[in-house]
Amino acid sequence: MEELATVVHVDNNTVSIMSEVKSACSGCQQVDNCGSGQVAKAFPTKKLSLTLQSDLPLKVGDTVVLGLSDACLLQSAWQVYLFPLIGLISFAGVGQYFISNGMLPHEFFGVVLSALGGYLGYSLAKNKQSSPKNKARLTPKILRILTERITVIES
Numbered sequence: 001m002e003e004l005a006t007v008v009h010v011d012n013n014t015v016s017i018m019s020e021v022k023s024a025c026s027g028c029q030q031v032d033n034c035g036s037g038q039v040a041k042a043f044p045t046k047k048l049s050l051t052l053q054s055d056l057p058l059k060v061g062d063t064v065v066l067g068l069s070d071a072c073l074l075q076s077a078w079q080v081y082l083f084p085l086i087g088l089i090s091f092a093g094v095g096q097y098f099i100s101n102g103m104l105p106h107e108f109f110g111v112v113l114s115a116l117g118g119y120l121g122y123s124l125a126k127n128k129q130s131s132p133k134n135k136a137r138l139t140p141k142i143l144r145i146l147t148e149r150i151t152v153i154e155s
Helices: 035-042 070-100 107-129 132-137
Strands: 002-011 014-021 046-053 063-067 141-145
Touching (some): 014 063
Antiparallel strands (some): 002 014, 002 063, 014 046, 063 141
């Protein structure tokens, strides 16, 4: 995954960059006829700023390409979404087993057990996402400097 950003400050190997967060609705041909497009036009564009380490020869005003590994991003997403879901479903199954065999007196305890499984899955995902190794993998890197400015001439 790549994104364009502009260098706003350089201090030795520390670079501050800024990127505009773009709405998916702003480039469509139906933007004037669509409700989502109208909402996207109503709100101002947001700017995202980030400070990174880089050995590239950057100067203020340079346009750079930021990159993030798709595999790391997908792995992070499936952990965040599936760990709580797997915990919830598996503990709900265990709770249902206990209820059907008379080990739990009421279905409420099965619901509490499934919620506990969801919370444990959430805690596992949060722990994995907070690890320093994972944080380093999910930090964007400056891939390259765009050397040529692109000018658009309208006729």
